Amino acid sequence: MSPDDRALLSRLFDAAVHAADPETALRRHLPARPAGRTVVIGAGKGAAQLAAAFERLWDGPLEGVVVTRYGYGCPTERIRVLEAAHPVPDAAGIDAARALFDAVRDLGPDDLVVALVCGGGSSLLPSPPGPLGLDDEAALNRALLASGAPISVMNAIRKHVSGIKGGRLAAAAWPARVVSLVVSDVPGDDPAQVASGPTVPDPLSLADARTLVASWRIALPPGAAAWLQRPEAAAPDPRDHRFARNEVRVIASARLSLEAAAAAAEAAGLPAVILSDAIEGEARDVGRVHAAIAREVAARGRPFARPVAILSGGETTVTLRGAGGRGGRNSEFLLAFAIAAEGTDLAALAADTDGIDGSEPNAGAFADGTTAARLRAGGLDPVACLGGNDAWTAFDRLGDLFVTGPTGTNVNDFRAILVRQRLNT
Structure with missing residues (x-):
């Protein structure tokens, strides 16, 4: 050559990368300042840079925590940056998921949660549901990555084998309003698919997830397979009243x-x-x-x-x-x-x-x-x-x-x- x-x-x-620059993308999509607190949460391989850019742009007090991949952090002043493993999750990711839940606990209707979400968040936020543990979630990730299934299929399954994905983090922030600012890394730019949608619920049901596993012949590990047969595996319904005031904006895309x-x-x-x-x-x-x-x-x-x-x-x-x-x-x-x-x-x-x-x-x-x-x-x-x-x-x-x-x-x-x-x- x-x-x-x-x-x-x-x-x-x-x-191409400059067009998705965090500060450029965020500047056009800042929400209005709330009467109460502003709490920033986030996950993904670009989450730290998004957090730093948000700090520079936000005219008012704020606090929060985001998680990114090891080695992807950057200096921030008010938003704490945690690092965890990608693409196979580790214990640091479990701690990070807990930290995000802690950040949105006990908020009121006048508070604002800004979710900075980008690709990689699925692996960075392990939150094994029910009797499952980190080994089960890591095994699920390995099985999905080896399956050849498209990312939309993998994420549809992941969000039903999780305690944080599929809108569960946004539901935990209620009654605060959640504004999700999403950098899309998925075909079609469906924000519910980015990072398996921790703050964006998805209409795909538990039955849909089971069908996808069968149609793509995905060899799920035993723990995940058993969990998908339980009714409590179902992710929140997008029509749930806890999401009524929330807003989702795709701020950068392919x-x-x-x-x-x-x-x-x-x-x-x-x-x-x-x-x-x-x-x-x-x-x-x-x-x-x-x-x-x-x-x-x-x-x-x-x-x-x-x-x-x-x-x-x-x-x-x-x-x-x-x-x-x-x-x-x-x-x-x-x-x-x-x-x-x-x-x-x-x-x-x-x-x-x-x-x-x-x-x-x-x-x-x-x-x-x-x-x-x-x-x-x-x-x-x-x-x-x-x-x-x-x-x-x-x-x-x-x-x-x-x-x-x-x-x-x-x-x-x-x-x-x-x-x-x-x-x-």
Whole structure:
């Protein structure tokens, strides 16, 4: 890949992340000051940055607590920042969930709760219900992540196996008014799906959750499976009177970030198209489809004229097939893309806007039409790496990992493909 293409792809990613900057996003959505107290709560990989931005913008007294992933904290003055494990929850997450409940206890109707919610909150707020413990919730997370089910399905199940998700935290804050300011990382931007909706109830019922488990053939651990058969597993109904005064606002999303990246491409003299901001499916399959579209554009100028930057967002999934492989959904997407794009002049970047692809320290990776050949020349079989879910090793060997560190926001995956020249077929 040329240095110019790598630099442009990086600029497009930066434009997408900047569009979801916490202070920029919050400024347009601040609620009115209440007559009583203002309590800030929150969860997600960008929660600390949201809390710091809210402190800078809020004209009045406030207090509160938010939880973020280990290493994602930042300095705050009045809002306490806790850290816990992601993507598999730990005991610190249980303590954080309790701290959020403590923060909203004994509030009155004149008080305001501001919930800063973004992606990652599902894992950061374990609250095992009934007889279940942390091991049960961790086992549930591992089973869901390995299932290949879309995030909407995983969250629909999670919120019925929890003491905090599915609106339960907002119900505990009643009679205070709750305003949820949500940075969406889910396809379709349904705020009830972000972080499994700790302050936003969902109409999907317990029966719906059971149906999803069966239809996706998810092998739930015994504790979670047994709990889902109990009537008390049902999450609160959105029509519950405790939610009547609450408000929900999506303040940043993949759509807005992709539009910002498209504008950045246009400013660089390259036309841009957005396929979708809500693409789901198996990462490797989505990668192959993106490669097929890009090859069609390069070879025949359809469905888009070349040159062009092809952009997309959403959240793919990875079904674990290998043992010991390393890599997240973006690197897996990109390795499948690279195999299908071998021999072309295509260049691509796929990365998570929060700066972390799965559990690895990279946001994603770069790939082009030479990636597969360079891997073989270096002693790695790209097809075998893909088969073993070991995309991180492949891109690390080439020096093509894309490392940003925590970005302070999370609006899902970002993918950009540059189609510069005609492909000879």
